Amino acid sequence: MTRSSRGGITVLTKDDLIAFEDEIAVLFNAGKIKAPVHLAGGNEDQLIRIFRGIEPDEWVFSSWRSHYHCLLKGVPRERVTQAICDGRSIALCFPEQRVVSSAIVGGICPIAVGVAWAIKRAGGQQRVFIFIGDMTAETGIYHECAKYAARHGLPIRFIVENNDVSVATDTQSVWGPLVSADQRPFKYHYDLTRPHVGTGTWVAF
Numbered sequence: 001m002t003r004s005s006r007g008g009i010t011v012l013t014k015d016d017l018i019a020f021e022d023e024i025a026v027l028f029n030a031g032k033i034k035a036p037v038h039l040a041g042g043n044e045d046q047l048i049r050i051f052r053g054i055e056p057d058e059w060v061f062s063s064w065r066s067h068y069h070c071l072l073k074g075v076p077r078e079r080v081t082q083a084i085c086d087g088r089s090i091a092l093c094f095p096e097q098r099v100v101s102s103a104i105v106g107g108i109c110p111i112a113v114g115v116a117w118a119i120k121r122a123g124g125q126q127r128v129f130i131f132i133g134d135m136t137a138e139t140g141i142y143h144e145c146a147k148y149a150a151r152h153g154l155p156i157r158f159i160v161e162n163n164d165v166s167v168a169t170d171t172q173s174v175w176g177p178l179v180s181a182d183q184r185p186f187k188y189h190y191d192l193t194r195p196h197v198g199t200g201t202w203v204a205f
């Protein structure tokens with residue numbers, strides 16, 4: 001991997017990324033990695049383009065499928081390989097390069113939002129980029145985090161990596177939006193005439 005460098009980060013090519021996953025596959029098939037691995041593939045061009053817009057001091061959050069994100073954020077190839085061989089593929093974390101991941105579906109969303117809040121409160125200029133799968137993007141935790149972040153003007157960008165599947169299930173057929181009127185909840189509106197709780201009068205018991 002002899003490449004040019006951008007902000008101190010070695011610029012990787014599509015072939016570099018594919019070669020990395022090929023090498024991990026060989027190690028896995030040889031029984032050298034005694035833990036799950038989730039390989040990427042087919043998204044090299046998209047990620048290379050996206051990472052061109054991410055600065056070294058900005059934060060990247062990801063999921064169980066984060067080998068490419070770690071490499072593109074500047075974690076040395078040998079360190080990523082070692083962590084994977086140590087059984088940490090599904091939760092790779094390299095704070096030095098500001099890339100953090102979790103294997104819990106949606107679990108990384110509130111953590112990323114918290115970091116974005118911290119940056120905003122400190123008056124920082126960095127942004128947070130969080131990569132989630134298409135099924136994760138259908139979960140409640142994602143929707144709450146995305147709405148909360150938007151309402152508070154937090155410096156965070158959610159990036160949905162859509163491969164159409166949730167493990168082996170077609171994501172949209174199971175988790176997609178409610179389309180017809182009888183699928184959606186019936187709503188009525190009213191103006192509450194009482195306080196949220198109690199009567200509005202302080203009662204001493």
Ligand SMILES: Cc1ncc(C[n+]2csc(CCOP(=O)(O)OP(=O)(O)O)c2C)c(N)n1
Nearest residue numbers: 065103104105133134135136163165166167
């Ligand atoms: C809380 C939780 N429930 C279930 C799982 C098992 N699980 C791992 S990946 C996954 C599907 C995720 O699909 P998607 O978000 O589309 O990501 P992809 O793997 O396709 O990139 C599930 C259900 C998990 N890791 N965490």
Ligand SMILES: [Mg+2]
Nearest residue numbers: 133134163165
């Ligand atoms: Mg998916």
